[in-house]
Amino acid sequence: MSADKPAGAGVKGKGRRGGHLRVAGEPGPVAVLKGGGSLERTVSLRSGARAESACKRLGHRVVGIDVGPELVAELLECQPRVAFLALHGSDGEDGTVQGLLETIGIPYTGSGPGACMRCTDKSLAKYLMREANIPTPPFAAFKETAIKDLGIAAALPGLERSIGFPLVVKPARQGSALGVKFARSHEDLPAAIVGALSYDRAVVLERYIRGRDLAVSVLDSETPGESPIVLPVVEAIPREEEFYNYESRYEIGMTTFVCPADLPEGVTERAQDLALQTYRLLGCHGVARVDLMMEETTDELTVLETNVVPGLTATSLLPLAADAADIDFDALIARILASAFTR
Amino acid sequence: MREMMALTERPDVISLAGGLPDTSTFEPALYARLMSQVADGSTARALQYGPTEGMAAAVECIVEVMAAEDTVIDPASVIVTTGGQQVIDLVCKALIDPGDTIIAEAPTYPGAVPTFGAYQADVIQIEMDADGMPIDELESTLDRLAGEGRRPKFIYTIPNFQNPGGVTMSLPRRRRLVEVARERELLILEDNPYGLLRYEGTPLPTLYSLDAQTGGPPTQGASGDGISSDLVIYLGTFSKILSPGLRLGWAVAPRAVLEKLNLGKQGADLCSSPMTQLFVAAYFAERTPAGEPAWIEYVRRLRDLYRRRRDVMLDSLTEHFGGRASWTAPEGGLFIWATLDGVDTTDLMARSQGVAFVPGRSAYMDGHSGSHSMRLNFAGVPDEDIREGIRRIGKTMGGDTGLFSALTGATADPAGVKGKDAAATPDLAASEASASEKQAKRVRRHKA
Numbered sequence: 150m151s152a153d154k155p156a157g158a159g160v161k162g163k164g165r166r167g168g169h170l171r172v173a174g175e176p177g178p179v180a181v182l183k184g185g186g187s188l189e190r191t192v193s194l195r196s197g198a199r200a201e202s203a204c205k206r207l208g209h210r211v212v213g214i215d216v217g218p219e220l221v222a223e224l225l226e227c228q229p230r231v232a233f234l235a236l237h238g239s240d241g242e243d244g245t246v247q248g249l250l251e252t253i254g255i256p257y258t259g260s261g262p263g264a265c266m267r268c269t270d271k272s273l274a275k276y277l278m279r280e281a282n283i284p285t286p287p288f289a290a291f292k293e294t295a296i297k298d299l300g301i302a303a304a305l306p307g308l309e310r311s312i313g314f315p316l317v318v319k320p321a322r323q324g325s326a327l328g329v330k331f332a333r334s335h336e337d338l339p340a341a342i343v344g345a346l347s348y349d350r351a352v353v354l355e356r357y358i359r360g361r362d363l364a365v366s367v368l369d370s371e372t373p374g375e376s377p378i379v380l381p382v383v384e385a386i387p388r389e390e391e392f393y394n395y396e397s398r399y400e401i402g403m404t405t406f407v408c409p410a411d412l413p414e415g416v417t418e419r420a421q422d423l424a425l426q427t428y429r430l431l432g433c434h435g436v437a438r439v440d441l442m443m444e445e446t447t448d449e450l451t452v453l454e455t456n457v458v459p460g461l462t463a464t465s466l467l468p469l470a471a472d473a474a475d476i477d478f479d480a481l482i483a484r485i486l487a488s489a490f491t492r
Numbered sequence: 493m494r495e496m497m498a499l500t501e502r503p504d505v506i507s508l509a510g511g512l513p514d515t516s517t518f519e520p521a522l523y524a525r526l527m528s529q530v531a532d533g534s535t536a537r538a539l540q541y542g543p544t545e546g547m548a549a550a551v552e553c554i555v556e557v558m559a560a561e562d563t564v565i566d567p568a569s570v571i572v573t574t575g576g577q578q579v580i581d582l583v584c585k586a587l588i589d590p591g592d593t594i595i596a597e598a599p600t601y602p603g604a605v606p607t608f609g610a611y612q613a614d615v616i617q618i619e620m621d622a623d624g625m626p627i628d629e630l631e632s633t634l635d636r637l638a639g640e641g642r643r644p645k646f647i648y649t650i651p652n653f654q655n656p657g658g659v660t661m662s663l664p665r666r667r668r669l670v671e672v673a674r675e676r677e678l679l680i681l682e683d684n685p686y687g688l689l690r691y692e693g694t695p696l697p698t699l700y701s702l703d704a705q706t707g708g709p710p711t712q713g714a715s716g717d718g719i720s721s722d723l724v725i726y727l728g729t730f731s732k733i734l735s736p737g738l739r740l741g742w743a744v745a746p747r748a749v750l751e752k753l754n755l756g757k758q759g760a761d762l763c764s765s766p767m768t769q770l771f772v773a774a775y776f777a778e779r780t781p782a783g784e785p786a787w788i789e790y791v792r793r794l795r796d797l798y799r800r801r802r803d804v805m806l807d808s809l810t811e812h813f814g815g816r817a818s819w820t821a822p823e824g825g826l827f828i829w830a831t832l833d834g835v836d837t838t839d840l841m842a843r844s845q846g847v848a849f850v851p852g853r854s855a856y857m858d859g860h861s862g863s864h865s866m867r868l869n870f871a872g873v874p875d876e877d878i879r880e881g882i883r884r885i886g887k888t889m890g891g892d893t894g895l896f897s898a899l900t901g902a903t904a905d906p907a908g909v910k911g912k913d914a915a916a917t918p919d920l921a922a923s924e925a926s927a928s929e930k931q932a933k934r935v936r937r938h939k940a
Binding site: 188293296297300302305327328338339340342343344345346347348 | 834836839840842843892894895896898899900901
């Protein structure tokens with residue numbers, strides 16, 4: 150768009166509302182980016198609203214922006230001093246918006262475009278973890294084109310043997326649990342793959358680890374150069390432990406969250422250590438939430454995925470974990486905001 | 493589901509998901525004149541609280557609509573509500589304690605699903621066929637429940653052009669349903685928002701009128717006046733025949749229930765808006781040059797418009813879904829229910845670019861039945877958008893099927909279901925594969 154023009158150019162005379170125009174000499178507002186057009190729009194609007202309130206309580210002037218085709222024009226108009234990203238889902242988490250903000254020179258919270266791409270693409274993240282010896286469940290990943298153009302169907306029996314049933318089929322890039330399918334047997338697999346491909350052009354087939362769902366959030370220190378803070382472990386406990394209900398395990402109301410999780414000796418430390426290793430491996434910045442599984446019989450930990458724009462709603466895991474570490478919501482938001490300037 | 497519905501608000505999306513009538517057909521000048529008539533003539537009343545049961549002027553209009561439905565009622569048995577949706581809420585509030593049983597059709601009105609869930613009702617859904625709810629299935633379900641010492645608090649049904657199923661309960665089944673309810677002393681909640689939006693065929697009597705006229709010996713509390721039912725709570729609304737923006741509906745209910753609804757409404761909102769009640773009253777006083785009530789003429793125009801749109805959608809379905817799906821051909825109402833061969837409609841919606849519909853799961857309490865079906869609204873959508881929307885869905889379906897074949901090496905359709913003739917008789921019972929699913933099933937409440 151108008152990245153090479155002076156800030157503010159191109160929006161005058163379009164009859165846009167003038168309420169956010171920057172007054173000369175006054176520092177720009179905090180722009181909270183939220184909503185957008187992804188499947189996580191609803192959650193993002195809730196996260197954004199909470200972040201806006203916190204920013205106001207912290208004494209900032211705040212402009213909430215529901216991300217859409219007018220994003221750049223709106224940013225150029227209000228000239229924010231910093232963008233707070235509460236934008237979950239595709240554009241907000243896959244590096245698109247981060248790259249755009251860098252182009253127009255607005256500091257923003259959270260990870261940079263490269264880290265976002267590494268985290269959001271589950272297949273890329275899993276390959277990187279495997280290479281770095283961070284344990285992650287056995288998997289295979291392929292694009293839709295491999296089905297149509299390369300005849301991957303013939304390789305499925307081999308994949309099934311190496312991964313084993315039951316297995317989980319996930320869209321490679323889809324933040325929420327939407328599109329996550331469960332296959333108990335060979336017969337379930339084609340429909341599960343086709344279903345998951347409705348949400349992305351690539352899928353990850355992953356061994357289903359029966360055990361406990363853990364999440365560890367990592368927060369950059371307020372002091373530059375200091376090691377990030379690893380927050381207490383959250384455990385998600387499904388209310389109904391039924392296989393067929395796998396998809397609803399992540400639905401609100403179907404799950405209880407406990408923090409700090411009551412885990413066998415040493416597991417908390419290992420989980421936190423793995424989360425920090427993953428955070429560093431993928432190059433995250435500011436904040437991220439790492440999801441892990443603890444296998445039920447061996448207590449073995451594996452890393453499933455990393456979320457670069459964790460939810461900030463009243464029931465989200467990051468605020469819950471921060472609270473358990475005596476970091477209240479406003480302090481959490483203040484830390485995330487500060488990280489925009491330590492990149 | 494909610495996540496996906498949020499996307500339908502985007503301007504580039506053709507939404508076949510709404511439950512919308514087409515309000516653009518209402519004449520703006522008439523709307524302005526009626527509003528100023530209310531403002532000038534009834535300022536104080538319009539701005540004041542009204543009676544909880546509704547204003548007499550609005551109840552008169554309701555009596556008129558009920559008469560058009562061939563149902564004579566006692567004005568004293570009416571309560572005016574804030575939309576038909578409030579009736580469902582108030583009935584649950586009055587009758588349902590957590591764990592109580594409700595019987596509903598499968599699929600059922602997606603808007604009732606969260607309400608039933610919120611009151612923690614145990615909803616048993618009975619799979620419909622082309623004639624609506626099979627009453628023999630209902631009876632065997634009731635027998636089974638009786639064996640468990642359970643008794644439903646009410647039977648929820650939409651007999652005309654069911655939402656979302658699009659089917660109409662046949663006359664013999666209506667009669668039998670009323671008989672069964674009478675034999676077993678069960679309440680029926682008859683939800684009839686679309687009765688006057690019939691595009692073909694003969695109107696069928698309401699359950700309310702059937703019970704009032706042909707009910708057996710009056711049970712305790714029955715008025716025995718031949719016009720009041722003591723088993724049926726009737727739900728009506730101005731939303732589909734006039735405007736959902738008015739938020740005006742009503743219940744006609746047996747006295748004991750009516751008192752509870754009134755109490756519940758006092759707690760909920762004291763009264764429905766006098767402003768819109770007076771608007772309706774002013775509108776119902778309007779006459780055409782020929783002396784006919786203007787609202788009757790308006791409903792006729794809506795019927796013509798919606799009939800054409802229904803036909804456009806049926807034609808588009810044949811063109812774009814043919815051989816890969818079955819669907820209902822409703823005689824009225826707003827919706828068509830389509831069931832696809834082996835395609836999960838929630839996934840399909842995620843994949844469909846620029847078109848929205850209601851995935852079938854929203855019509856089931858368990859959140860996963862109906863996964864191959866979808867509800868399509870034709871009434872509130874212009875012809876060209878109907879054609880384009882159905883084309884887009886059909887195109888996406890094609891992609892799914894191709895992938896599936898590539899994975900399985902099969903040339904047949906994905907689920908191994910025989911492709912149905914596009915013009916097949918609408919048969920909701922055939923929409924879900926397994927026989928066990930067809931049976932009345934005990935569906936646990938789904939925490940949303």
